[in-house]
Amino acid sequence: MNRQFDFLMPSVNFFGPGVIAKIGDRAKMLNMHKPLVVTQESLEKIENGPVVQTIESLKKAGVDYAIFTGVEPNPKIRNIKAGKKMYEEEKCDSIITVGGGSAHDCGKGIGIVLTNGDDITKLAGIETLDNPLPPLMAVNTTAGTGSELTRHAVITNEEDHLKFVVVSWRNIPLVSFNDPMLMLGVPKSVTAATGCDAFVQAIEPYVSVDHNPITDSQCKEAIQLIQEALPEAVANGQNVEARTKMVEAEMLAGMAFNNANLGYVHAMAHQLGGQYDAPHGVCCALLLTTVEEYNLIACPDRFAELARIMGYDTTGLTTMQAAEKSIDGMREMCKAVGIPSSIKAIGAKPEDFSLMAENALKDGNAFSNPRKGTKQDIIDLYQKAYDGI
Ligand code: NAD
Incomplete structure (x- = not known):
């Protein structure tokens, strides 16, 4: 390995049952006097749920707060505008996101427009932010997008139905909280969709052109854990x-x-999510096997390794035969947790494929895909995912 790479993550990450109780003290340590708690109404209503426990801990530490419950799934620009208005009216000085990827990305979006200018669409792209966001902590309640740790903010423009991504190290929350006790009540369908998102997020970086030894070991461990735990988390x-x-x-x-x-799965899934307002994890899972089958010839060795990580015995197989086993593993996992077999299930229409393909190739995730495709290749992949896995 003879190259440089960066490794980014939040400076502090609390993990394990009960860690949510620490958030009040941590807010105090960060000199948060009045954080805006950014969340969804449905989460605020859960008895002794993530929002209630966050507020209890803030109160115990004597930290004031305001609550914004206007986050929609696949958060929209209108949510960011409303959150910014409340932040200013309530004279907040910091942000705490409570929820899944939608809450974290909306909170990041609010932080972005507070310090980098009102028009967030102009900030789409990589390292476009000149100024730091207000201090931000993320309480995660789905497993999940990883947004509580990442430099990505994925936002939907409700006018043109385009999902765009603001990627910047400045978006990374200062502190993340991952308390599994807050996730016991996540409904089956959300557990399956968010778990498949994590599965895809372990596979795409493994075959990405930007992978490195640290990310390889993280992907391996994540895939094995998901195989062990996701079907059980969905069932029970x-x-x-x-x-x-x-x-x-x-x-x-x-x-x-x-x-x-990441790669084409995410680049293409963002178009499905923006166009049809469908759950992100479902969009990713619906495209996974189609896209990775297409990618096989770009790096068969990596896919063969993936098959072995998934537990397949590849003795006596050619590299390509071994690589193909990894596709079986992906298909089996998605089927086991009830992912449908075609993008028809989320209302996809072939007449939209051309525009979605064009936009997918502009999505930041497309650049790290191991195989470089044309617009027609992407249209064909949407069509294949439409015809059925
Ligand atoms: P989500 O945040 O939209 O939540 C899905 C549903 O689960 C919601 O209805 C929510 O109320 C419910 N829910 C969440 N936690 C719950 C709990 N503890 N108990 C009961 N119900 C609960 O879904 P998500 O998949 O976590 O996030 C999707 C969004 O994240 C998409 O917009 C996607 O594009 C984005 N995303 C961002 C990143 C990133 O790095 N920023 C990465 C991947 C995806």
């Missing part, structure tokens, strides 16, 4: 061990893609 959400393993996996996958980037 109250299983603390399965939830804990999924949190560990989503953190590892989050750290991996934060540094090794």
Whole structure:
């Protein structure tokens, strides 16, 4: 290994059952006098849920707060504008996001427009932020996007239905909280979708052109944990061990893609999510096997290693035969947790594929995909995912 690479993650990460109780003291240590708690109404209503426990801890530490509950799934620009307005009216000085990727990305978006200018669409791209965000902590409640650890803010423009990404080291929360006890009540369908997102986020960085030895080991461990724990977490959400393993996996996958980037699955899934407002994890899972089958010839050795990580015995197989086993493993996992077999399930329409393909190739995730495709290749991949896995 003879090259340089960066490795980015939050400076402090609290992990394990009960860590949420520490948030009040940590807010005080960071001199947060009045954080804006950015979340969803449904999460605020959960009895003794993540929002209630966050507020209790803040109150105990004597930290004032205001609550913004206007985050929509696949957060929109209008959510960011409303959150910024409240931050200013309430004279807040910091942000605490509570929820899954939607809450974290909305909170990052609010922070971005507070210090970098009102038009967030102009900040789409890589390292576009000149100024630091207000201090930001993230309480994560899904396993998951990894957004509580990452430099990405994924936002949907409700006018043109385009999902865009602001990627900057300045977006990385100062502190992340991953408490599996906050995830016991996550519904089955959300557990499956978010778990598949973590699975994809462990696979894409492994075959990314930007992978490095640290991200490789994180991906390996994350894939094994997800295979052990995701079907059980979906079947029995109250299983603390399965939830804990999924949190560990989503953190590892989050750290991996934060540094090794992703690929066409995410670049294409962002278009499905923006166009049809569908759950992000489902969009990723629906595209996974189609895209990775296409990628096989770019790095068969890496896919063969993936097959071995997934537990396949590849003795006596050619490299390509071994590589193909990894696709079987991906297909099996998505099927086991109830992912449908076609993008028809989220309302995809072939007449949209051309524009979505064009935009997918502009998405920042496209650049690290191991195989370089044309617009027609991407249209064909959407069509294949439409015709069925
Ligand atoms: P989400 O945040 O939209 O949450 C999904 C649903 O689960 C919501 O209805 C929410 O209320 C519910 N929920 C969350 N936690 C719960 C809990 N503890 N108990 C009960 N219900 C709960 O879903 P997500 O998959 O976590 O995030 C998706 C978003 O994140 C998408 O916009 C996607 O593009 C983005 N994303 C961001 C990154 C990043 O690095 N910034 C990475 C991947 C995806």
